[in-house]
Amino acid sequence: MFKRATNHQEPAVQITVDGLPVTARRGDTVSAAILTAGCVEPYRYTAVNGTPRAPYCMMGVCFDCLVTIDGIGNRQGCLIPVSDGMVITRQNGKREIES
Amino acid sequence: MSFPESLHAAYDVIVIGAGPAGLAAAATTAEAGLRTLLVDENSAPGGQIYRAITTSPLKNSSILGKDYEAGNDLVHTFEKSGADRLAGCTVWSLDRERVVGLSCGGEARLIKAERVIIATGAMERPFPIPGWTLPGVMTIGAGQTLLKSSGLIPSGRLALAGQGPLLWLYAAQILRAGGHIAAIFDTTPLANYISAALHLPGFIFSPYWTKGLGLIREVKRAVKIVTGVTRLEAQGKNKLQTLVWEAGSRTGSIDLDVLMLHQGVVPHVNLAMAAGIKHEWDAIQLCFRPVLDESGNSSIKGIMIAGDGAGIGGAESAAERGRLAAIDTVANLRPDALAQIPSRDNVRNRLAQTMRGRAFLDHLYRPSKVFRIPQDASTIVCRCEEITAGEIRASIAIGATGPNQLKAYRRTGMGPCQGRLCSLTVTELMADERGKSPEEIGYYRLRSPVKPISLAELASIPQDETAIKAVVRG
Numbered sequence: 179m180f181k182r183a184t185n186h187q188e189p190a191v192q193i194t195v196d197g198l199p200v201t202a203r204r205g206d207t208v209s210a211a212i213l214t215a216g217c218v219e220p221y222r223y224t225a226v227n228g229t230p231r232a233p234y235c236m237m238g239v240c241f242d243c244l245v246t247i248d249g250i251g252n253r254q255g256c257l258i259p260v261s262d263g264m265v266i267t268r269q270n271g272k273r274e275i276e277s
Numbered sequence: 278m279s280f281p282e283s284l285h286a287a288y289d290v291i292v293i294g295a296g297p298a299g300l301a302a303a304a305t306t307a308e309a310g311l312r313t314l315l316v317d318e319n320s321a322p323g324g325q326i327y328r329a330i331t332t333s334p335l336k337n338s339s340i341l342g343k344d345y346e347a348g349n350d351l352v353h354t355f356e357k358s359g360a361d362r363l364a365g366c367t368v369w370s371l372d373r374e375r376v377v378g379l380s381c382g383g384e385a386r387l388i389k390a391e392r393v394i395i396a397t398g399a400m401e402r403p404f405p406i407p408g409w410t411l412p413g414v415m416t417i418g419a420g421q422t423l424l425k426s427s428g429l430i431p432s433g434r435l436a437l438a439g440q441g442p443l444l445w446l447y448a449a450q451i452l453r454a455g456g457h458i459a460a461i462f463d464t465t466p467l468a469n470y471i472s473a474a475l476h477l478p479g480f481i482f483s484p485y486w487t488k489g490l491g492l493i494r495e496v497k498r499a500v501k502i503v504t505g506v507t508r509l510e511a512q513g514k515n516k517l518q519t520l521v522w523e524a525g526s527r528t529g530s531i532d533l534d535v536l537m538l539h540q541g542v543v544p545h546v547n548l549a550m551a552a553g554i555k556h557e558w559d560a561i562q563l564c565f566r567p568v569l570d571e572s573g574n575s576s577i578k579g580i581m582i583a584g585d586g587a588g589i590g591g592a593e594s595a596a597e598r599g600r601l602a603a604i605d606t607v608a609n610l611r612p613d614a615l616a617q618i619p620s621r622d623n624v625r626n627r628l629a630q631t632m633r634g635r636a637f638l639d640h641l642y643r644p645s646k647v648f649r650i651p652q653d654a655s656t657i658v659c660r661c662e663e664i665t666a667g668e669i670r671a672s673i674a675i676g677a678t679g680p681n682q683l684k685a686y687r688r689t690g691m692g693p694c695q696g697r698l699c700s701l702t703v704t705e706l707m708a709d710e711r712g713k714s715p716e717e718i719g720y721y722r723l724r725s726p727v728k729p730i731s732l733a734e735l736a737s738i739p740q741d742e743t744a745i746k747a748v749v750r751g
């Protein structure tokens with residue numbers, strides 16, 4: 179949904195989103211990296227009705243950017259900067275209890 | 278990021294929010310020798326207007342404009358002041374005893390201060406139109422955040438809809454960054470031009486006049502503008518595909534990849550309300566705001582509010598209100614240091630200058646009722662619990678009297694955003710439906726934690742011996 183307006187000189191940061199390798203730039207938030215990568219759509223499905231959503235406010239108030247980061251769920255991707263090796267998983271609907 | 282070793286167990290002053298208000302407040306109290314801590318959940322200082330001022334890839338370019346660069350001075354002054362800063366740290370609670378609950382890198386702490394200055398700023402007013410939850414629809418502020426912090430512009434077909442200074446500023450920034458805007462749908466009610474005209478004299482002598490007109494001209498040269506828009510509907514199956522619009526008797530539709538919405542900003546009241554601070558309805562700015570004295574003292578002793586969280590005044594007045602709160606704090610905690618910081622009179626005068634022209638903007642950009650109170654039954658009001666305007670009206674019909682009862686009927690305001698994105702809509706919709714004023718209907722009763730926190734984080738709070746003994750039996 180987004181592209182870089184400048185010849186970004188910031189160093190690259192490697193992360194994975196649902197197992198796919200994504201190259202972000204230092205200073206990107208997790209949400210910015212996912213919106214630029216374009217390979218993962220939709221961003222998430224809601225837990226209530228399973229509808230597709232993507233970040234709405236990018237400033238920490240709407241919670242439509244929730245993702246699992248390094249195994250911890252429901253993190254606000256728009257507030258958390260990427261770091262090398264970060265493992266991001268999308269949240270697809272309600273959580274299931276694993277037996 | 279986690280809590281640094283150097284963090285003190287208590288502070289003279291804790292300032293929450295590192296926008297212009299918080300930066301100016303913290304720098305001033307630290308210069309007076311008060312032990313000061315500035316906390317912000319973002320990793321870089323600057324708040325909304327100066328977001329990513331120290332890290333933006335667009336630094337020193339002409340894209341973001343001169344007003345943005347002004348943030349550099351505030352950050353430099355803060356850095357020299359000797360105040361401590363916790364970045365990437367969320368405040369999840371604040372109580373009457375001025376104990377601040379902090380969460381940082383998966384750990385939590387409770388830290389007490391003699392004074393707390395809340396400078397958590399503003400957020401964009403909800404813009405509930407049919408389809409506003411579709412991927413591809415976001416706020417103009419969200420677009421601008423992506424531009425400032427990562428140098429990103431939308432790819433594909435973009436339209437902006439709504440009203441207010443931020444719309445024109447972002448449009449100009451996108452054009453300067455080489456982006457393209459297919460159309461702008463201006464929702465400013467035409468009657469506003471008449472009510473605003475009364476306040477024109479104050480505005481003409483403010484810096485907004487030439488700046489604002491210049492921006493609007495710059496954008497109008499390059500973009501198709503539809504004015505007097507009265508209805509917007511975003512359509513698409515799993516993401517935005519089409520925007521359908523009406524402007525009086527004119528109608529049309531446009532295929533889009535990204536639609537950005539904005540109809541002004543309102544104080545971000547969650548933390549202050551959860552602390553129990555008294556708020557009142559502002560009938561001009563159409564939002565709740567805290568009841569404060571001239572310095573920013575709230576209804577709770579020792580807790581102050583500065584910046585746009587105290588009522589919308591813009592970035593320059595936010596910094597001055599931060600300084601005023603700091604001067605009051607120094608006068609109370611260390612009066613002998615008053616000579617080292619700016620005088621109250623000077624700051625008051627500068628504040629009055631920065632507020633010139635505000636009344637004009639407030640009246641011109643007062644959003645229309647049709648975009649505040651959804652008319653279509655199917656429009657989602659509570660994004661988290663996916664509750665529509667029709668469902669809320671049905672609950673009112675069978676007896677829900679206010680936002681707190683509505684929670685029991687529909688769970689509105691009980692999802693992760695804790696009512697940030699639906700509370701104003703719910704209050705105004707209920708007021709409209711029941712023939713009452715928003716003041717009478719009131720707001721959700723908010724409680725800490727104002728942001729979700731895990732049990733593991735709560736358990737990480739260091740306990741002293743008395744706290745442990747209090748719950749251990751035998």
Ligand SMILES: Cc1cc2nc3c(=O)[nH]c(=O)nc-3n(C[C@H](O)[C@@H](O)[C@H](O)COP(=O)(O)OP(=O)(O)OC[C@H]3O[C@@H](n4cnc5c(N)ncnc54)[C@H](O)[C@@H]3O)c2cc1C
Pocket residue numbers: 237293294295296297298299316317318319323324325326327366367368369396397398399400401418419421422443446542548583584585586590591592593595596727728
């Ligand atoms: C998205 C957006 C973009 C804007 N862009 C512009 C612009 O380009 N130009 C302009 O003139 N005005 C802009 N504004 C208007 C804005 O309100 C400014 O007037 C100014 O930024 C207000 O300054 P402030 O210090 O009051 O608060 P802000 O600058 O909003 O700073 C508040 C800070 O508090 C932090 N915070 C909030 N809650 C918590 C919490 N619980 N824990 C920890 N930290 C917290 C936030 O992360 C933020 O950094 C914008 C507003 C918004 C909402």
Ligand code: FES
Pocket residue numbers: 209233234235236237238239240241242243244254255256257
């Ligand atoms: S995008 Fe709204 S909270 Fe992250």
